[in-house]
Amino acid sequence: MKSKLLSLALLCTLVTPNIALADHDEDRGHAFTMAVYGDWPYSANLLSQAPLLVDSINSDKQVRMVMHIGDIHSGSMPCTGAGLSPIPTGSVPGWNKGIFDIFQQFDAPVVYTPGDNEWTDCHKKKQSSSGYPLNELAAVRSLFFAHPGLTLGKHPMEVDSQAKEHEVKTDAQFVENVRFQKANVMFVTLNVPGSNDDTLPWTGVFSNTSAQAGEVSERQAANVRWLQGAFEEAEESHAKGMVIGLQANMWDPAALVTGGDGLNAYTTFVNKLADLSVKFGRPVLLINGDTHVFEVDHPLADPASASGMIHHTRAVPNLTRVTVEGSTAANEWVKLTVDPITTQVFSWERVQYLP
DSSP states (O other), rough: OHHHHHHHHHHHHHHSOOOGGGGGGTTTTSOOEEEESSOOOOOOHHTHHHHHHHHHHOOOEEEEEEEESSOOOOTSOOOOOOOOOSTTTTTOOOOHHHHHHHHHOSOEEEEOOOOOOOTTTTTTTTGTTTOOOOHHHHHHHHTSSSTTTOOOOSSBOEETTTTTSSSSSGGGGTTEEEEEETTTTEEEEOOOOHHHTTOOOOOOGGGHHHHHHHHHHHHHHHHHHHHHHHHHHHHHHHEEEEEEOOOOOTOOOGGTTTSOOOOOGGGHHHHHHHHHHHHHHEEEEEEOHHHHHEEOOOOOSSSSSSTHHHHHOOHHHHHHHHOOOOGOOOOOOEEEETTTSSSSEEEEEEEEOOO
């Protein structure tokens, strides 16, 4: 009998799929609270006030996780000059490490997704032409994602990483794309930067049309696959909602004016998001930064509206978008609460940490 039981146990082990710890939702059925901020710090003053931000979030015992949605410095500040010799004048090699050290002061696990200022835009003159975009992205990955599948913070948490969960070989580079479940809600982050999704031509000595086209193509395809996988997993687990964190404001009206960055490079992704959200049928919350002014809207609810006509999607009434406060006026963080037993699932409040 013992032999048969052992054989049965071995068979179960062989046929049961490996489930990452990120799928173990200890908060399932209970409310879960996350602190969200981004486009920070944009000034030396805000950087000096970092202890106030950390203390504000750490002192709120409801906060179980922290999310930074990209842009760890302003669009007029230099990048690190990673991998270049000589390092460009004005570059700040230690900046990223300084932000990393701040993230490590949070008691809760920290999820971070890159913005355009720390890699995509480093070629620009207004950022002192201080970095080659691919080098800067590699530097961000090697520092903030040195351990794929683990968050940052004092007490890191295991998450699913595209570096480990992929079928297409090139997707393994996207260590920054992660997902996990909390309170029976799927959370997913994606590397979707501003500057029209890194399609504005790299300039000066950093101009490299083929390398840039390859970067954009691989990342956009990986993002669509990662997003689709998140929705499929949410469906399979009967998740009550979906939270998507990324940097770009894909409906920024300023990008559409003459001379603006444009928004056309996001259209494929937005249409995929629209189709998946409608099929999902439950609340979807998209959190982005990029334009620095707090806003809550439903950009895809009405295809005939100004925002609805940008990407020409179907109507998506179940998608809500929150844009977090940022730039030099970033004196707050957003307290996001997920409660799976409520109809709306998501609620939030703005918490001011600076007087």
